[in-house]
Structure formats: C-alpha cells, structure tokens
Amino acid sequence: MPSLSRRRFLIALGWGVAGITAVAGGAAWALMPTLPPRNAPTPADASAWLSLRPDGFFELYSSRAEMGQGISMGLRQVAADELGIGVDRVRLVQPDTSLIPVARSTVGSDAMRETGVLVARAAAALAGAVLREAARRLGRPVAKLQLAPDGIASRGETILTFEELGTDAPLLVTAEDVETATPGLLAGLDGRREVGRAYPTYDIDAIVTGSRPLYADDIRLQGMVFGAIVRPQTLGGRILGIDVSACRSVPGFLGLYRDGDFAGLVASRRGALAQAMGVLVIEEEEGPDIDSAALAGMVDIVGQSGGLEHSVLDTGGASAGPFDVDLTLTVPLAAHASIEPRTAVARFDENGGLEVWTGTQDPFFVRDSLADAFGIGRDEVVVHGMRMGGGFGARTIVAAEMDAARLARLCGRPVKVQWSRSDEFRAGFHRPPSSHQIRLSADAAGRLTSWHHAFRSGHIIFTSAAMGPGLQFGTSFVADPGVARGSVPPYATQATQVGFEDVRLPVKTGPWRGLGAAANHWAVETAIDALARAKGIDPLDMRLKSIKREHSRLSAVLTAAAEMAGWRSRPEDSPDQGWGLACGIYKDMSYAAAVARVTRSDAGYRVTGLWCAHDCGLVINPDQVRAQVEGNLVWGMGMALKEELFVDGGRILPESFFDYPLPVLSDVPDIEIRLIEGSHEPTGAGETAIVCGTAAVTNAVAAMTGRTVTALPVKQA
C-alpha cells in the first residue's frame, strides 16, 4: 500500500497548491521539449507530392492523414481534374515521413483548405511537364498535344500512353512550376469532372473485404512480438512494485522490461499477453481521491471571484444586470472512444534506425519525438502513416508509438503495442469538463443589448497529455486557444464580454472534435434559445434578426435548414415532442445549422428527425462532406443525450464500452442534409456541424419541457 499519505502525495504532484511550482517548471524547461511542426505547406512541399510513375499511374503522396474524413479521395479528385484523368489513375500514398517534406498535423478541418489548392497547383504543373515531355519525345509542338484519360492525345486520338511516357525516371515538377501553375480548381465549373462528384471513402474495397492491410494492426513483421504497458490505474498514481512471478507460467510470456518509470510486458501471442497482464500484481501509490463532482468543482465558473484570466472579446459597456437570461451550463468529461485503440508497430534496425507504423494525425511529431527520445537523428526514424480507425483529435500526440519503440529497444525485437480499451479510457486524454455562465439581455424588440459569457475549462491545446511540467508552467499564463474556440457569438449585441479561465486538471484533457467550439457553441446556442423563449420570439426569428450582417452565409444555412425541416409549419411543441434548432460558424470558415425533432417515450428522449444545411465552400466530394455532417450530428446527439466519462475514487471508471454508451443505430434517425457552396474555395467539414448538433437536440428538449437544458448529457426523464 502507498507509503505517502494522500495529502503529501497531492502536494508532491503540485495539485494541492495553486498551479504548478516554478521549480518544476524551471528544471524541465532546460530539456527543450519536442514540438510539433507548425509551418503551413508551401509550393516547394507540393512539388514533392505528385509524380507520374513508370507504371503510368500518377502517385500522390498525401501530407494529411486519413481518419475517415475523406481527404484521400478528395485530393485524388482535385489532382485528377487538373490532369484531365479519372481518379482511378491517381494512386494515393498515406503520409510517410520518408517520402514527403515535413508536414504539420491533420487537425482543425484544415486538410482540404490547406493542401487542396496546392495539390491542384502541383497537378496543373505536372500536366504541363507531362505535355512538354511528350512533345520532346514525339518531336511535336506542345500546342498540338492534349491530355487524355489514358495518355497524350493529338486530334482526339491517344498517341502516347502514360505507361509509355512514364517508363523512364518518375516525372516530377519543381517548386517554381508549382508556384507559377494556374489550376482550374478555383476558376469555376468548366472542365470539372471529378471535383464535385460523389465518391465513397478511399480504400472502401478493402474495408468491406479485408483484402489488404489498412490500419496499424494489419502490419505483421518477421519476429514481431506483442507488448503492453504497465500503467497506474489511478489518476496521478505511481507504480511502486511489479510482481511478474505469476506471468512466468503463461506460455508465450517473454518478460517484463523496465526503464525508469516505464514498464511493459512482452509476449509472443496476444492471448498470452492479455493473460499475463491479468495475473500481474502491481503495487500502486494511488493518486488523489478525485471524482466527477470534484472535477466539476475545479471548472466551476460561478465560484470564481474577480476578473477572468483571459478575455476573448470585450466591447466595453458591460451591464451589471439584471439579465433576461442568466444561465450556468455544465459540460462533463468525455472520451474520444474511437473504435480502433491506439496501435503502433516499431522496429529498430541493426544500425540503430527506427521504423514505426501507426495511425497518427501527426507523423512528423511522432518522428521527431521518437528521434529525440532515443537520441538519434530525425532522418534515422521513419514513420509510416496508416489509416486511422477514428481520429477525432485523439491521435495528435505520441502514445502507442513511444510505447512500442521503447519496448522494441528494450527487448530487441519488433514490437506491436495495441492499447487495451481500458488503456484508451485511463491512459488517454479526454474532452475537458467546462462550465459556462452566460447572461443575455435584449430590448423590447428582441435586439440583443448585452452578451456576457464567462467559462472555465480544462486545457485543450496545452494538453498535459503531451506537455511536461515545464511547458505546462510556461503556458499557464497564456490563453489556451483551443478552450477559446467558438466562444465569440455570431450575433450583433450592443455590449459583448467573452472571457475564460483555463485550469490544469488532475485528469488529462486535450483536443476532442471541434475543441472548445463543441462546448462553447452549445452554450451560445442554448442561451440565444432561452432568450427567445424569455422574449416570446420564435427561435428562428430571434437568430435571423440577431446574426451580424457580415455572416450572411450563416443566415443562409439557417434559413435552409428551417425550410427543409418545415420549421414554420411545425406542430406545436408538447411534452411528448419538441423541435429545436441551432447554428454556428466553425473557425470563421464553415457554416452549419440544424433542426432536431425530439420525441419522448418510456425509453427516454429520442431524436426522430434531423435536418442540416451546411456550407464549407466549394465541395470536392459531396458524399464525404455529407458523411462528415452526419458524423458531427451523431456526435452532437451523443453529447446531448449520452456521453459522460465518469471518475470515481481517483480513477476513470469505464474499462469498456459497456460503461461508456455511444449513440447506436436505434438512436439515429434518417438525416437530411443540404450542401450550400457559399464560396469558390474549399474550407473544412470535419468538425463544422458539431457547432449545431448538440444544441439543436437540447433546445428541442427545452421546447418540450419549457426548461432550458443546463447540464450535459440530458438526464433521461
């Protein structure tokens, strides 16, 4: 049993006192932490992404990871149109640190916005290079040649196939070619064939047949063994002793490997590994006795006295009240719950080089972190990005990759580490809990006069899951931009104050789909709805009259969603059925509005109708944008009605999905979606509809009960 008292232990970790001590911070700063790459992609980067290969296929090295958001197919469509070919002739390679220049992470719904136009430029440049090379080989002027789906054509007839053209070295372009290229992507509809067409996700053939490796768990290396990490089961707990004597009788158990605080078991079979983990005896010094209520208390905004640490927007003229609406809203801890657990395979070669296969949102951060951890050069580490079985922000840091590499180094064999579901809940990081005090007033005509939103949340971007004490200390005075995301209302108000506190919690919190926008939009859209009820104004009219003039695209999606749902002619709300709507802007780039119809039965609240209008600018692949909208709406339903990650006795409670309910088939109605292209450039769809799904559902519940939903998830009545 622990030798330290709980109280002493609390202080030792710095949780018993306010913040983290400067001593701990100062010491760790000297170590220079590895930071994720931040630079935006350039034409020089793009020149390395696309080439014509000897087999006559165009190969596109993606710099953004596929996690089901559809970027792989989207980029193929973009490239294909510039080259005048079909998508089938564009072979996509998932991000691989040995193939592409350093690229930043796949986050923030930015993959298409940041790389789509560059891929178009690279493809346009390559189209020019292909024509020039063909002209040289054929001895004809470039002007007489055109690109055809299967090669180079003259007067409508293919005279040189891509196979023939590609037989020598791969045909590449330069940074200058990319910079000066004029892609057709943004020029308008003419000539578009692949862009705008609906395609299923790339690799769907292998997904429905199992015919080839896609995910990290599909990698099987010669001599590979399986590893699992011995972890404390309590938050802030510490392993004092490990007894593997019972493991030794498990056939296939290969040993316990330790290095400082790191400890892992290795076995030749996964069943043996699970069995050994089951009979392992650990002595743990337990962390502080925290539960969900204590966490909620740590983020309680109402108990805060004095000014807020960070201001997002302050127009001056703050009202001292009273307010028409004065709400305190709470959002609990929640999990990513990707069905694929974090998984990585690591292999050291005889020269000390390291190769890793993993589904990650940030392969270069993984590479650099591993290189720094093992004291080897960054060019001695190769990270092969695999398809992710769900990302949602969870794969933005280094986790199973480091586990697998450390075990591979210690045991001298290639190692696969696949986190258990319990690891996912207990060793992963989560959406932080937050609380929101939101106070609104309007004049007699329903014009907003005062908007005051103060909130308190665990960290998101400055996640303790990836940052040591030094970085945590260094960022403790800086506003966490992830917490702030989406907190500025799109509504015109005479006086607006938005501010927040970010607090270091004893549970690891970090990026979760939409970051702060998920919670903040729920708060904003709950409040504006409550104001509409208080003023006796229809929630649609309340919003339409309040949306700032510069956000006409928001008004457009809101109007469209209301029309699709028949909002104006909806039946009157009753205790058994209610209608709710919500809208929002994601990262100043994409717009969404949703209407939900919720009915009440013995089993509880059920969403029986869901409509959404969505504007992410130019739509490359309408099918995959729709899929993202559907996904976000289902996440919103989960957030509204189901999800809370409970903590009790200093530990995260769930060990499996039995204890963490997700939306299931019977929870999800048919979903009607309309895509509006409010701009000629593509923006992002991966997180956009998270801004409206949750509040549309809870506002429908409020319409049924007459009471604003103030705590997520809704208690099933």
Place this chain on the structure above:
Amino acid sequence: MRITLNRQTAELPDELVEEPLLFVLRDHFGLNGPRFGCGVGSCGACTVVVDGQAQRSCVYPTSAADRREVLTLEGLAQRGRLHPVQQAWIEESVPQCGYCQNGQIMAAFALLAARPDAGPAEIEAVMDGVLCRCGTHARIRKAIARAQSRMAGDA
C-alpha cells in the same frame, strides 16, 4: 484441432487452442477483417460467423470453434463476386474510418442470412450492439434495406 475457415479446412497448433479466436484469425491466419476494439465483447468490431451465428471473436475461445465453420469478412465474397451486403455497403457509401465496418457487415450478414425479411425493430436490436463512432448509422440502415431487396431479387 481443425476448423473450416472461409470454406477451407485449416489445422491449428495445440498451443493456440486457448487463444481468443480473434487473435488466431488475425495473427496466425493473417486475416485483416475481424478487428480488435475492446477485447471484452462490448463493441462488435471483431464479429465473425461461426456455424451461422454471429460471434464476438475477441471473447470466443478458439477451442469452441473446433470442427465448426468459421466465416470472416474475407469469406463473404465468392467467385470474385461481393456478397449483396458488401455491395450495398459500397453503394450506400457506408464507411468513414472503416474500422468497425467488419462488425457491421458481419452482423448484418448473419442477421439477413437467418432472417432475410427482418423488420426495423429486429434490425435495430441486432445492430445496436455493434458500435460505430464515426456516425455511419443512418447509412447502415439504408445499406441493410438495400441488401434485403437485392437478396430478395436474387432469390
């Protein structure tokens, strides 16, 4: 011991008989279809069909499959033709990340093989047990309906 795996006889070494069937399928036979999601039967990503019954292979002891017919995602297509459920999954563009879809397809396949005209409540009762985090549910419902009509048409 011996099993029939995707219509072929397969021998298993003795040391594997106590391994969960999922790990034997993935690590011994090298199959990609059945996937690990939770290890305790709470998500369904590992679903395979044993003697016509959908089973969670992560908690199904390999010894229990002795002399039984095990069908995995890899065994659904025959003579180069996808099964109507797989076909429907492509036509409705169901997968997002794709990781859970083995379980969705195998559970739907087993259901429709036993109850071709299963109604909405029956479909929900089965499919609610197979989790999807991406939110493909509405498409799963459509794909099952499409597979049902295709299978009825073929019959």
